[in-house]
Amino acid sequence: MLEKIESADPANGPALAVRNLWAGYNGNPVLEAVNFQVDRGDMVGIIGPNGSGKSTLIKTVLGLVKPLRGEVSVLGRNGAPERHLVGYTPQTELVDWDFPVTVFDVALMGRYSRGGLFRRTTKEDREAADASLELVKMFDLRDRLIGELSGGQRRRVLLARAMAHNPELLLLDEPMAGLDATAQHQLLDLLDELRSKGATVVLSTHDLSCVSSRCDKAACLNRRLIAFGKPSEVLNEQVLGETFGTHLLMVHLDGQAYAVQHHTHPDGTAEVDHSDHEHD
């Protein structure tokens, strides 16, 4: 899978371009005037507090939320993206893990974006689903029910589903949530492997250290895009303070950046650290 090695094809434009994007629900904007561009092969981490519009941004790129103003172009194409070029994993809490389907069934669902209604799955679809499970190292568990998996394995299955149709752009909504440090690093290594084969990755996270150590670019979002650029350049006290609406202190340890809440604001509701890892 992912035979396409050539990374930057200027004729096709950047992997993702967001221009003056306003988007939200029922006419109320959550995102205001967001502008940024993701180069092919990059891994971009979107950080921001709860309610900052991370999921809305991802859903707008997917075409699930219509922009109120501005535009999104995916792989050089404006408007709703071609489904099979984009892979997406939702937040794990939004998935029904009691549903009686196997790991293989879920991976196969990733193939449904090819072809319309009434299309039966083919041998090629089943092989692609298996190849995708190999890729995320879940092939051995292909006949397990999804409810029997650990948090890290669940993430991998969702990733296999997103990869099953060989997308060029991967949109991952909070892929690190609920994973322990080992599982997080395994997942990030896997994403690096996919990128080496030409994929572009955009992920949302609460985990600053993951963005600063593993992503090419950081997008600091709090309804507006506070900053966008190399993590080493944009992840500073001022930007993080503005993003999370509270005073944060950056601590650099072993080449990694950590954010520490300096003192608690009376109205500070920001969540920056690993406090949302109680899921699973």
Next chain:
Amino acid sequence: MIDFFTEPWEFAFMQRALLAAVFAALVCSVVGVFVVLRGMAFMGDAVAHSSLAGMSVAYFFGGSIFWGAFAWALPASLAITFISRRAQVRLDTAIGIIFASGFAVGIILMSRVNNYTADLFGLLFGNVLGVSWGEVLLIGLVAGGVLLVIIALYKELLFTAYDATMSAASGVPVRFIQYLLPLLVGITTVASLKAVGIVLVLALLVTPAATADLLARRLPRIMAISVVTGFVSTVAGLYLSFHADLPTGPSIVVVATGLFLAAMLFSPSKGVVWQAWRPSSLPVEEAGV
């Protein structure tokens, strides 16, 4: 002994009843799997109860009760979906309103008819022994139509039921599917009214599927077991009804419930009995997630 099994089918009304009840049970068992997985049980119940209004109107004016129920059930199931999606009303609230209002209108209309109690009893609890060949054909066609739609759109129904957001992101027309499934539930309910009646149709919709859910792990097998359970309940229920001279609809429901209880107690993986016998292994299994 042979007579016990062959005797009922010497009567034409029993042959018709068997066909009508089996058609209803088959479609209910398949649709019921989605109903159980999506927690739509009371939606089906509401459509059945509210369709009493349509049946009464048809009865009152001497039209076909089946089409009366049909004409009421389709808008009712669409309305429940629409209200729960658009208006600021919770799904169970929308269901409650449509459930009771349709039922109330139906009772008022029926009360204006002369032999009110006897006819109402037939609508509420079914009268499969009185089914005509024309109705058998109609039930068969409707059941077959619903099954064809489910087969044709199986992967879309499965994907949307499992993960609607991802399904939409893959280009599946999720809104269409989200209206279609309640509609299929409504149609299925109406097709089953003759067999078990308004009050008991919920059992035919939910019990075989719930039984199968206890016995199998994967969706295709759950559906297969649900169909077998629905079929066995119907046939056994008809025998019970014939030999013990019991009302047919309730007999079918009692057998189905018996099968469910057996599965709940003795299911190889989820049986209450086995779990009670090896309490020490439970914490280990729970922790091994």
